[in-house]
Amino acid sequence: QKEVEQDPGPLSVPEGAIVSLNCTYSNSAFQYFMWYRQYSRKGPELLMYTYSSGNKEDGRFTAQVDKSSKYISLFIRDSQPSDSATYLCAMSAESGGSNYKLTFGKGTLLTVNP
Amino acid sequence: GAVVSQHPSRVICKSGTSVKIECRSLDFQATTMFWYRQFPKQSLMLMATSNEGSKATYEQGVEKDKFLINHASLTLSTLTVTSAHPEDSSFYICSALGGTQETQYFGPGTRLLVL
Numbered sequence: 001q002k003e004v005e006q007d008p009g010p011l012s013v014p015e016g017a018i019v020s021l022n023c024t025y026s027n028s029a030f031q032y033f034m035w036y037r038q039y040s041r042k043g044p045e046l047l048m049y050t051y052s053s054g055n056k057e058d059g060r061f062t063a064q065v066d067k068s069s070k071y072i073s074l075f076i077r078d079s080q081p082s083d084s085a086t087y088l089c090a091m092s093a094e095s096g097g098s099n100y101k102l103t104f105g106k107g108t109l110l111t112v113n114p
Numbered sequence: 115g116a117v118v119s120q121h122p123s124r125v126i127c128k129s130g131t132s133v134k135i136e137c138r139s140l141d142f143q144a145t146t147m148f149w150y151r152q153f154p155k156q157s158l159m160l161m162a163t164s165n166e167g168s169k170a171t172y173e174q175g176v177e178k179d180k181f182l183i184n185h186a187s188l189t190l191s192t193l194t195v196t197s198a199h200p201e202d203s204s205f206y207i208c209s210a211l212g213g214t215q216e217t218q219y220f221g222p223g224t225r226l227l228v229l
Contacts, residue, residue, distance in 0.1 A: 008155075034217060043120075043207050043220035044158070088157065095216045100146070102218055106157040 003027050006089055006105025015114050019076040023089035023105045026070065030091040030103075033065050035074045038086045038107065047087075048074065051095075079112045086110070117141050118210050120221035127198055128229055134194045135224045137208030143188035144210035148218060149181070152205045164191045198228040 006023045013019055021035075032051055036044035048063040050056045056063045062075040072091075076083055089105040117140040127133050137147055145166045150158040162183050163171045170183035182194040191210075195202055205225050209218040 032217070036220070041205070041223070041225065043118075043209075043222045046116075046217065046219060049217055090218075092217075100211065101160065101163070102148075104157045 003103050004089065004091065004105045007108055008106050010109040010111060012111045012113060013079055015079060015081060015112055017079050017112070019079050019083070019110060019112075021074040021076075021087050021089075021108050021110070023072050023091075024070055025072075025091060025103075027091075027093070027103070028067075028070070029093040032092045032095055033063070033072050034090040034102070035061075035063055036088040036090060037083075038088060040085075044088055081112050081114045084111045116212065116219040118208065118219050118221040120208055120224050122224060123222060124225045124227075126227045126229065129199055130197055132194055132196045133198055133226060134192055135206055135208075135226075137191045137193070137210070137221050139189045139210040139212065139219075142210070142212045144191075144212045145188060146211040147185060147191040148209045148211070149183060149191075149193050150207045150209070152207060152223075158207060161193075195226065198226070200228045202226065203228045 004025045035048040037047050038044040050063050053065050053067045060077045064073040086107040086109050088107040090102045092102050094100045119138045121136045147164045149161045152158050160173050161176045164183045164185040166185045172178045185191040205223050207223040209220045
């Protein structure tokens with residue numbers, strides 16, 4: 001079993017739809033959870049950063065973490081064509097220090113159709 | 115804030131030559147930087163962790179003599195692909211640990227094509 005599982009999609013939705021992206025993980029030591037957005041041929045861009053369980057909202061984006069289920073989600077409200085990208089979940093057990101390392105999901109390719 | 119740059123953005127070279135890629139944190143200091151490789155439609159694969167002033171830590175299966183990493187200052191790390199071969203063609207991305215949130219901020223990537 002891989003440490004982080006993410007459905008690669010592709011996921012295609014109409015403009016204005018609510019998008020739900022998810023990852024599951026197996027390592028209970030993970031405490032820090034991130035979502036990155038990566039446009040084609042570009043580096044990943046940090047979207048959301050959360051610590052432990054709970055919700056975090058930033059504009060049209062909401063990140064949810066359920067540590068008891070080892071499940072994280074990213075919701076995008078009122079999706080726009082400019083949201084079309086690959087979304088990568090990432091997580092770590094540490095926030096820094098010599099043992100710090102990010103473990104990534106494979107990424108979900110999202111297309112928002114106008 | 116937390117901007118990371120990479121240079122060059124794209125490079126084409128002949129088989130057997132060496133290529134150097136620079137990664138810079140522009141508005142923060144980064145004691146730790148990371149180098150990743152990404153093949154088409156795949157996720158990022160960590161190659162090595164670079165700590166300022168010390169030797170890099172390589173992931174299993176990554177040849178340290180082939181992928182030379184130098185982190186000589188708090189804002190600059192370099193990756194040199196030595197004696198490049200066509201199978202080294204890939205998208206190389208660096209990241210720097212820091213900023214207001216202690217997480218990784220990524221550069222725009224360098225596309226390497228070895229002929």
